[in-house]
Amino acid sequence: MDYGKTGGPVKKGKNAPRHKEHNAKGSNKNPFGQSATKAELLARMKAAAEAKKQG
Known part of the structure; x- marks a missing residue:
């Protein structure tokens, strides 16, 4: 017998996908070929760390 x-x-x-993300690649908020520089990322991380320290 062939059980398959x-x-x-x-x-x-x-x-x-069931829905579209608000910041999906290729959208207006996150266009293709555009990425943040390392300096921008470091600045954002430092700002987040300061905000977390202050409460």
């Missing part, structure tokens, strides 16, 4: 052929048909996944 028993049961209902297997539904394939659609491989599509």
